[in-house]
Amino acid sequence: MAAYGAVLSVSKIIHPFWGGRLGNTVKVFGTTLTSRRNKTLLTRENIPPPAKYGGRHTVTLIPGDGIGPELLSHVREVFRFSCVPVDFEVVHVNSALETEDDINNAITAIRRNGVALKGNIETKHTMSPSVKSRNNLLRTSLDLYANVMHCQSLPGVQTRHKNIDIMIIRENTEGEYSNLEHESVSGVVESLKIITRNNSLRVADYAFRLAREKGRRRVTAVHKANIMKLGDGLFLQCCREVASGYPDITFDSMIVDNTTMQLVSKPQQFDVMVMPNLYGNVVSNVCAGLVGGPGLVPGANYGHVYAVFETATRNTGKSIADKNIANPTAMLLASCMMLDHLKLYDYASLIRNAVLTTMNETRLHTADIGGQGTTSEVVQSIMRIIQSKGQLTSEL
Amino acid sequence: MTARSVRSLSGALKPLFSHRLLKVYGAATCQRHKSSYTPPPAQYGGRHTVTLIPGDGIGPELAKHVRELFRFCCVPVDFEIVTVDSTMESEDDIDNAIMAIRRNGVALKGNIETNHNLPPSYKSRNNLLRTSLDLYANVMHCQSLPGVRTRHRNIDIMIIRENTEGEYSSLEHENVPGVVECLKIITRPKSLRIADYAFRTAREKGRRRVTAVHKANIMKLGDGLFLECCKEVASGYPEITFDSMIVDNTTMQLVSRPQQFDVMVMPNLYGNVVSNVCAGLVGGPGLVPGANYGVDYALFETGTRNTGKSIANRNIANPTAMLLASCLLLDHLKLHAYAQMIRRAILSTVTETRLHTADLGGKGSTSEVVQSIMNAVQSTGPYTLSI
Numbered sequence: 001m002a003a004y005g006a007v008l009s010v011s012k013i014i015h016p017f018w019g020g021r022l023g024n025t026v027k028v029f030g031t032t033l034t035s036r037r038n039k040t041l042l043t044r045e046n047i048p049p050p051a052k053y054g055g056r057h058t059v060t061l062i063p064g065d066g067i068g069p070e071l072l073s074h075v076r077e078v079f080r081f082s083c084v085p086v087d088f089e090v091v092h093v094n095s096a097l098e099t100e101d102d103i104n105n106a107i108t109a110i111r112r113n114g115v116a117l118k119g120n121i122e123t124k125h126t127m128s129p130s131v132k133s134r135n136n137l138l139r140t141s142l143d144l145y146a147n148v149m150h151c152q153s154l155p156g157v158q159t160r161h162k163n164i165d166i167m168i169i170r171e172n173t174e175g176e177y178s179n180l181e182h183e184s185v186s187g188v189v190e191s192l193k194i195i196t197r198n199n200s201l202r203v204a205d206y207a208f209r210l211a212r213e214k215g216r217r218r219v220t221a222v223h224k225a226n227i228m229k230l231g232d233g234l235f236l237q238c239c240r241e242v243a244s245g246y247p248d249i250t251f252d253s254m255i256v257d258n259t260t261m262q263l264v265s266k267p268q269q270f271d272v273m274v275m276p277n278l279y280g281n282v283v284s285n286v287c288a289g290l291v292g293g294p295g296l297v298p299g300a301n302y303g304h305v306y307a308v309f310e311t312a313t314r315n316t317g318k319s320i321a322d323k324n325i326a327n328p329t330a331m332l333l334a335s336c337m338m339l340d341h342l343k344l345y346d347y348a349s350l351i352r353n354a355v356l357t358t359m360n361e362t363r364l365h366t367a368d369i370g371g372q373g374t375t376s377e378v379v380q381s382i383m384r385i386i387q388s389k390g391q392l393t394s395e396l
Numbered sequence: 397m398t399a400r401s402v403r404s405l406s407g408a409l410k411p412l413f414s415h416r417l418l419k420v421y422g423a424a425t426c427q428r429h430k431s432s433y434t435p436p437p438a439q440y441g442g443r444h445t446v447t448l449i450p451g452d453g454i455g456p457e458l459a460k461h462v463r464e465l466f467r468f469c470c471v472p473v474d475f476e477i478v479t480v481d482s483t484m485e486s487e488d489d490i491d492n493a494i495m496a497i498r499r500n501g502v503a504l505k506g507n508i509e510t511n512h513n514l515p516p517s518y519k520s521r522n523n524l525l526r527t528s529l530d531l532y533a534n535v536m537h538c539q540s541l542p543g544v545r546t547r548h549r550n551i552d553i554m555i556i557r558e559n560t561e562g563e564y565s566s567l568e569h570e571n572v573p574g575v576v577e578c579l580k581i582i583t584r585p586k587s588l589r590i591a592d593y594a595f596r597t598a599r600e601k602g603r604r605r606v607t608a609v610h611k612a613n614i615m616k617l618g619d620g621l622f623l624e625c626c627k628e629v630a631s632g633y634p635e636i637t638f639d640s641m642i643v644d645n646t647t648m649q650l651v652s653r654p655q656q657f658d659v660m661v662m663p664n665l666y667g668n669v670v671s672n673v674c675a676g677l678v679g680g681p682g683l684v685p686g687a688n689y690g691v692d693y694a695l696f697e698t699g700t701r702n703t704g705k706s707i708a709n710r711n712i713a714n715p716t717a718m719l720l721a722s723c724l725l726l727d728h729l730k731l732h733a734y735a736q737m738i739r740r741a742i743l744s745t746v747t748e749t750r751l752h753t754a755d756l757g758g759k760g761s762t763s764e765v766v767q768s769i770m771n772a773v774q775s776t777g778p779y780t781l782s783i
Contacts, residue, residue, distance in 0.1 A: 125623075129616035136614065160547040176580070181617035187584030191618040193563070197574030224665070227523065229516035230568035231578040257672040261700065264651055264676035278611070282669050285644040289651035313648065 054085075057342050060109040060116035061088040065095055066316035067326040068119020074328050074379045075117065075335045081383050081394050084339065084347045089113060093134055095122045103134045107141050116308045117338055119331075120316045132179055135314065140173050142308070144301035145199060146206045147172040147280065149312040151287040151297055156360035157369055159292050166287055167216065167272045169207040170280025172301055174199050177277045195231040195276065200238035206302070207239075207274035208246045219243065221253040222275035222283060235276055260286055288313045295327025295368045298334035300341075307341050309334040320367075324374045327366040329355055332382070354385040441472075444729050447496040447503035448475040452482055453703035455506020457711075458718040461766045462504065465719065468770050468780055471726065471734045476500060480521055482509045490521045494528050503695045504725055506718075507703045519566055522701065527560050529695070531688035532586065533593045534559040534667065536699045538674040538684055543747030544756060546679050553674055554603065554659045556594040557667025559688055561586050564664045582618040582663065587625035593689070594626075594661035595633045606630070608640040609662035609670060622663055647673055675700045682714025682755045683746075685721035687728075694728050696721040707754075711761045714753040716742060719769070741772035 061076075063069040079086055091109045093102040103121075110116045121134040138144075147170040153162055180192040204221075211219050221239040225232040236253055243251035254262070256279045262269065263286050275283060288297045299312030311330040320326050332355050339348035358364055358381045365371025366378065387393050448463075450456040466473055478496045480489040490508075497503045508521040525531075534557040540549055567579040591608075598606050608626040612619040623640055630638035641649070643666045649656065650673050662670060675684045686699035698717040707713050719742050726735035745751055745768045752758025753765060774780050 123613040125612055125616075125620070129620065133614060176611075177614050179614070181615060183617060187621075189582045189618045189621050191580040191582070191615050193578040193580060195576045195578070224563075224668075225512060226510040227520060227564050227566070228568060228578050229512075229566075230570060231576045233512075233516065234574075234576050257668045257700065258702075260647070260669050261672040261676035261681065264673055265680060278665075281611075281644045282647050285648040286651055286673065289648035293652060294648065313644065315645075 056085040056087055057115070057344075058087050058089055058113050059338065059342075060106070060113045060118075061090045062093055062106050062116060062118035062121070063090065064093070064119025064316070065122040066120065066318045066321045068121075068316070070322060070324075070375065071326060071328050071331040072117065072119055074375065075331055078332065078351060078379065078383060078386075079335070082347060082351060082386050083392055083394065084344065084351075086339070086342070086344075088117075093121050095124065095134060098127065098131055100132075100137070103137050107138060110138075110142060110306055110308065114306055115338060115341060116306070117335060118308060118310045120310065120314045122316045122318070129181075136177055136179065138308065139301060142303055142306045143173060144303040144306060144308055145171065145173050146203055146302045147284075147299060148210070148302060149284045149287070149297060149299045151284075151291045151312075153291050154296060154356065154359050156356075156362065157292040157296065157365075159290065161267050161290050164267050164287070164291055166267065166270045167210070167214070168280065168284050168287060169203065169210065169272065169274045170284060171199060171203040171276050172280075173277075175277030193228075193231060193278075195234050197234060197238060200235045200276075201242060204239040204242040204274060207272060208242055208249060211249050211272045212246060216249070216272045218250045218252070218271040220259075220270060220273045221251070222256050222259045222273055222279050223253060224256050224279070225253075226255060232276065239274060256282070259283065263287065263290065285313055293327075293368045294330065295366065296329050296333075298330050298337055300334070300337050307338075309338045309341075324376055325367045326375050327368050328375050328378055329359065350386060350389065350391065351382070354382045354389075357385050358382050443472040443474055444502070444731075445474050445476055445500045446725065446729075447493070447500045448477045449480055449493055449503060449505035449508070450477065451480070451506025451703070452509040453507065453705045453708045454713040455508075455703070457709060457762065458713060458715055459504070459506055461715050461762065462718055462722045465738065465766060465770065465773075466722070469734060469738060469773055470780060471731065471738075473726070473729070473731075475504075480508050482511060482521060485514065485518055487524070490524050494525060497525075497529060497693055497695070501693055502725060502728060503693070504722060505695060505697050507697065507701045509703045509705070516568070523564055523566065525695065526688060529690055529693045530560060531690040531693060531695055532558065532560050532589055533689045534671075534686060535597070535689060536671045536674070536684060536686045538671075538678045538699075540678050541683060541743065541746050543743075543749065544679040544683065544752075546677065548654050548677050551654050551674070551678055553654065553657045554597070554601070555667065555671045555674060556590065556597065556659065556661045557671060558586060558590040558661075558663050559667075560664075562664030580615075580618060580665075582621050584621060584625060587622045587663075588629060591626040591629040591661060594659060595629055595636060598636050598659045599633060603636070603659045605637040605639070605658040607646075607657060607660045608638070609643050609646045609660055609666050610640060611643050611666070612640075613642060619663065626661060643669070646670060650674065650677065672700055680714075680755045681717065682753065683716050683720075685717050685724055687721070687724050694725075696725045696728075711763055712754045713762050714755050715762050715765055716746060737773060737776060738769070740776070741769045744772050745769050 063072050089109055091106045093106050123133040149168045151166045153164045174194045176193045178192055178194045183189050207219055221236055223232040223236050225236050267290055288294055294313040294315045297312040299310055301308045336348045336352040364373040364378050364381055366373050448459055450459045463475055476496055478493045480493050510520040536555045538553045540551045561581045563580045565579055565581045570576050594606055608623055610619040610623050612623050654677055675681055681700040681702045684699035686697055688695040723735045723739045751760040751765050751768055753760050
C-alpha cells in the first residue's frame with residue numbers, strides 16, 4: 001500500500017517539473033505503475049493485471065487448511081490439462097504460527113500478482129485473542145470491500161427449493177468483523193461494530209453497478225435498523241442515496257430476521273441483496289444451504305485493485321480433509337470466476353460447462369449432495385468432457 | 397423495582413420477627429426466587445389478573461380473539477388492558493405498561509411498532525419492556541405441526557436466546573461524522589444466567605443436547621466469553637451433551653438438516669436470526685409462540701414478534717401463534733388443564749387444511765379458525781359458555 005502511494009507522489013512531483021522535457025522517461029516510468037492504477041481508481045474499472053511475456057498470467061495460490069490443498073491441486077490439474085495460460089505462485093500460510101510473517105508474504109504476493117485463489121485458513125479458538133483471523137487480515141489489508149456470491153439452483157442437484165437465483169453482495173471489511181473488542185471491566189466485554197459512510201456508499205455503489213451490468217431488476221438491502229438505528233440506519237441511508245442514481249432498478253429494504261424467514265419459505269422473491277458484514281455471513285450461508293450446500297457455490301472478493309476467489313461459505317472442512325470425498329465444484333467454479341476476471345472467457349466457459357454437465361450426472365455426486373462419488377472421479381469426468389469438446393488438451 | 401424492595405424488606409424482617417407473621421407477608425414474595433416457581437397469587441375468587449398489551453398491527457385483533465376464547469372456556473383469568481401508543485415520543489405509556497406488569501407479574505402482548513422515521517433517541521418499546529423487567533430468556537419451541545405441510549419434517553428445536561444484552565444494547569455513537577460505532581455488550585453474569593437457564597430447561601424437559609451458537613472465531617473476546625460461560629455451566633450437567641457451532645454453519649445446517657438440533661442457546665442477534673429461520677422451517681410466523689422469562693416476571697407473545705401491519709384488520713391473520721402463547725401463559729400460571737384443553741383444540745383445528753389461513757396457503761379467515769377452536773373445546777365436554 002505504502003509503496004505504490006510513494007510512487008504516485010513521485011510521479012506527481014516529476015510531472016510539473018520535467019513534464020515536457022522528461023516526457024519519454026515519465027511515460028516509461030509512470031505508465032506501467034501509476035497511470036494504470038490511477039485509472040483504476042478514477043474510473044473504477046477493474047483491469048486485470050497485464051499478462052506477462054508469453055501471454056501467461058500469474059496468480060497467487062494460497063492452499064489454506066483442511067480440504068483447501070487437495071481442491072487446489074485439482075484446480076491446477078484441470079488448468080494444466082486444459083492448457084489454461086495461468087501459472088500459480090503457491091504461498092503457504094501456517095495457521096498454527098502466531099507471527100504474521102506468513103500472511104504478510106501472502107499479501108505481498110497478491111499485491112504483486114493482483115489476483116489470487118485461496119482455500120480457507122483455519123482460525124484456532126485455542127490461540128490467544130490477539131491472533132487475528134488470517135482470512136480477515138487478508139481482506140482488510142487488500143481492501144477487498146465487496147464479497148459477491150451468486151446462488152443459483154443447479155439443474156442436476158435435488159433441493160427443496162427450485163429456481164433460486166440470488167446475488168448476495170456483502171460488505172467485506174468493516175461491520176462486526178472489525179476485531180475491536182475490549183474488556184474494560186472484568187466480565188463485561190464490549191465489541192465494536194463499525195459502520196462508515198464511505199464503505200457503505202462504496203459497497204452500495206458496487207451492488208447497483210453489478211445489478212445494472214447483469215440486467216437485474218431489484219436490489220434489497222438487509223439491515224436491523226429498528227434496533228441499531230445509527231449504525232444500520234447509516235447503511236440504509238447510503239443505500240438509498242445510491243439507489244436514487246439508478247432509477248431503472250427497484251430498491252427496497254428488509255429487516256434481517258424477516259429476510260431469513262422469507263428465505264426459507266419463498267427464496268424466489270429475492271434478486272440482488274446488499275448488506276453489512278455479519279448479516280451477509282448468515283444470509284449467504286442460508287442461501288448456500290438452499291441451493292445444495294457449501295460444496296457448490298463459489299465466492300469472489302473484489303477490491304478496486306485486487307481480487308481474491310474462494311469458496312463462498314469459506315469452510316475449512318477439516319473433518320473431510322484428505323479423504324477424497326470433498327466436493328470440488330465450488331473451488332472449480334471459483335477458478336472459472338477468476339478466469340472471467342482475467343478476461344479469459346473461453347477457458348472459463350469451457351471449464352464451467354464441463355463442471356455443470358458433470359453435476360447433472362447423479363452417479364458422480366459427492367457425499368455432501370447425497371451421492372457416493374469421490375473427488376477424483378468428478379475431476380476425471382470434468383477433464384474427459386473438456387477433452388471431448390475438441391480443444392487442445394494435454395494427455396489425460 | 398417494587399418486587400426487589402419487598403424482597404429486601406422481607407429479608408430485613410426475617411431475623412426480627414417470628415415465623416408466623418413472615419409466612420403471611422413473605423410467602424407471596426420470598427418464594428419467587430426458589431427454583432420451584434410459584435405463580436403470582438390468585439386474587440379473591442381464584443382468578444388471576446394478567447396484563448394485556450394489544451400493540452400495533454394484528455396485535456389488537458388477535459388479543460381480542462384470545463379474550464373471546466378465554467371467556468368462552470371460562471378460564472379464571474382477567475385481563476388488564478394497557479395500550480401503548482407507538483407514535484408518541486414520551487415514555488409514559490410504556491412506563492405504565494411496565495408498572496402494570498410489575499403489579500400482575502404476567503403479561504401477554506402484541507408487537508409494538510418501532511417507527512424508523514422517529515429520531516434515533518426513540519428506543520424500541522419492546523426492547524425497553526424486556527430490559528426494564530429483566531426478562532433475560534426468550535424461549536421459542538419450534539415443532540413441526542402435523543397438519544401443516546412443510547419442506548422439512550420432524551423438527552423439534554428449543555431456542556433459548558439471551559434477551560437483554562448483546563447487540564440490542566442500543567448503545568451507538570458517531571464520534572467522527574460518517575463513522576458509527578455500535579457496541580455489542582457481552583457480560584459474564586448474564587451469559588452464565590442464560591446458559592444456566594438453558595441447561596435447567598433442557599434437564600426439565602428431558603432433552604439430551606445443548607448447542608451454543610456463536611461467532612467466536614471473529615469476536616474472540618465477546619462470543620469467546622459467552623462460549624466459556626456455557627462450557628462452565630455445561631460441566632455441572634454431565635448427562636446433557638454440550639457442543640458449539642458457528643452461526644453461519646448453524647444457519648446452513650438448519651436449512652439442510654434441521655433435525656440434528658435439540659436445544660440451542662445463543663446471544664441476542666444470532667437468536668433473532670436463528671429463531672426466524674426455525675419459524676420459517678416449521679410453517680411461518682403465524683404458528684410459533686414465544687415466551688420471555690425473567691426472575692420475577694413472564695411475558696408471552698408470538699415467537700417472531702411481527703407487527704403484521706399489511707394484514708391488520710382484514711381477518712386473515714393466523715391466530716395460532718397468539719393462542720398457543722396464551723396456552724404457555726396458562727401453563728405458567730399452573731392452570732394446566734385449561735392449557736391442555738385449548739392447545740388440543742388448536743392443534744386439531746390446524747390439522748384441518750380447509751381452515752388454514754393465507755400464510756399457510758389456505759383461504760380461511762381468522763374468525764373461522766377461532767370458531768372452530770371454540771367448537772372443538774365445546775365438544776370435549778368441559779363447562780363452557782354458549783357459542
